[in-house]
Amino acid sequence: MPSLNSIIGLEGIELENAVETTGIEVQARAAFCPACVHCGNFRCRIKSSFVRKLKHSRLGTRLVVVHIRSHKYLCLRCRRFFNLRIPGILPRKRSTENFRMEVYEKHHGGISQSLLSKTHEISHATVERWYQDFIKKRVNELRSRHCPKILGIDEHFFTRKKGYATTFCDLKNHKVFDVRLGRSEASLNPYLERLSERYRTKAVVMDLSETYRSIAKKHFPNAMIVADRFHVIRLVNFSFLKAWAMVDPVGRKNRGLLSLMRRHKKNLESEQIERLNQYLKRNPVLQEIYEFKQQLNEILLTVEKNKALLRPKIYTLMEMIQKLQQTSLEPLRTLGTTLERWKEEIGRMMRFSKTNSITEGFHTKMEMLSRRAFGFRNFNNYRMRVLAHCGWDGVFTRT
Ligand SMILES: [Zn+2]
Numbered sequence: 001m002p003s004l005n006s007i008i009g010l011e012g013i014e015l016e017n018a019v020e021t022t023g024i025e026v027q028a029r030a031a032f033c034p035a036c037v038h039c040g041n042f043r044c045r046i047k048s049s050f051v052r053k054l055k056h057s058r059l060g061t062r063l064v065v066v067h068i069r070s071h072k073y074l075c076l077r078c079r080r081f082f083n084l085r086i087p088g089i090l091p092r093k094r095s096t097e098n099f100r101m102e103v104y105e106k107h108h109g110g111i112s113q114s115l116l117s118k119t120h121e122i123s124h125a126t127v128e129r130w131y132q133d134f135i136k137k138r139v140n141e142l143r144s145r146h147c148p149k150i151l152g153i154d155e156h157f158f159t160r161k162k163g164y165a166t167t168f169c170d171l172k173n174h175k176v177f178d179v180r181l182g183r184s185e186a187s188l189n190p191y192l193e194r195l196s197e198r199y200r201t202k203a204v205v206m207d208l209s210e211t212y213r214s215i216a217k218k219h220f221p222n223a224m225i226v227a228d229r230f231h232v233i234r235l236v237n238f239s240f241l242k243a244w245a246m247v248d249p250v251g252r253k254n255r256g257l258l259s260l261m262r263r264h265k266k267n268l269e270s271e272q273i274e275r276l277n278q279y280l281k282r283n284p285v286l287q288e289i290y291e292f293k294q295q296l297n298e299i300l301l302t303v304e305k306n307k308a309l310l311r312p313k314i315y316t317l318m319e320m321i322q323k324l325q326q327t328s329l330e331p332l333r334t335l336g337t338t339l340e341r342w343k344e345e346i347g348r349m350m351r352f353s354k355t356n357s358i359t360e361g362f363h364t365k366m367e368m369l370s371r372r373a374f375g376f377r378n379f380n381n382y383r384m385r386v387l388a389h390c391g392w393d394g395v396f397t398r399t
Pocket of ligand 1: 036037038039040041075076077078079080
């Protein structure tokens with residue numbers, strides 16, 4: 001059976017007595033001779049004694065409080081005073097590091113400040129302060145990381161007052177690399193210039209935004225720019241819906257038809273396809289547009305690493321883009337122009353399996369974080385929270 005000492009797990013402490021009251025009160029004393037904290041000398045004299053009362057843990061439903069008899073020492077070499085330093089307990093703190101870690105982990109896992117303040121007998125503000133302490137420590141450690149090999153860039157909304165923020169995502173390890181306020185080149189430049197080992201980045205995945213493209217070209221010299229499949233498909237669907245509204249404004253307002261039109265054909269059931277066909281038969285122009293969109297999406301959704309196998313598809317895609325640019329419908333013409341401008345990036349996308357869906361997933365998580373905090377005003381606090389929840393697994397290894 002393990003001794004009480006090893007259960008308590010404080011090094012250099014000898015337990016003397018444990019009394020059960022509403023909690024568990026443990027009497028202990030320091031069982032080692034300290035070296036002077038100033039000069040490292042072992043020849044010291046006890047100057048005075050005192051008791052440190054420290055919250056240590058929660059055993060079941062009871063709080064374990066350790067009373068450690070400790071001393072103030074006089075160093076006989078440098079003649080300076082110092083208080084005993086115990087491993088696992090920071091100077092001037094009224095709880096052990098074990099206890100602070102416990103509160104941090106519980107709060108990180110979603111237990112509210114008010115509940116923790118009752119179970120752990122500390123104030124709300126203390127929970128928040130300790131939580132911030134651990135997060136800051138970790139974010140500082142993360143600062144020295146290198147640039148990820150596959151980087152996803154995307155924007156998301158922060159607040160009405162401060163506008164948009166940009167997410168940098170490590171797509172290989174499924175982690176948020178960083179979030180920064182702003183989405184323009186001017187606001188991101190200072191940050192990007194400071195990043196270490198930018199040449200390591202091999203690919204940057206982004207939506208069809210000119211700003212991000214020029215940022216990536218400038219700051220990631222060795223990276224290929226890859227279009228993001230999700231955004232490309234979304235753009236195609238959006239343009240076709242607009243074209244549909246021009247061809248048949250009444251049909252476009254029908255909710256049932258909208259749901260049928262915007263889905264990929266493979267996701268429709270036979271009865272739904274029947275219904276859609278009935279509508280399209282009445283409108284041959286629309287039928288043509290619809291079939292065109294289905295074919296375009298099918299090509300854009302291909303993932304094919306083999307160049308030779310991909311080539312015919314690329315040729316078809318180029319032809320389709322040309323056709324789009326020659327149509328009379330304005331939304332489709334615009335789509336054609338955009339795809340033409342991004343054709344290289346889209347070509348790379350077809351050979352690349354990573355997409356920004358990971359980043360979009362993190363955006364959902366960030367919205368949740370923001371909701372749980374009833375919104376953030378301070379961007380830095382927001383960034384800390386995001387990195388704490390999406391930047392690493394949230395676990396500190398206890399040393
Ligand atoms: Zn000394």
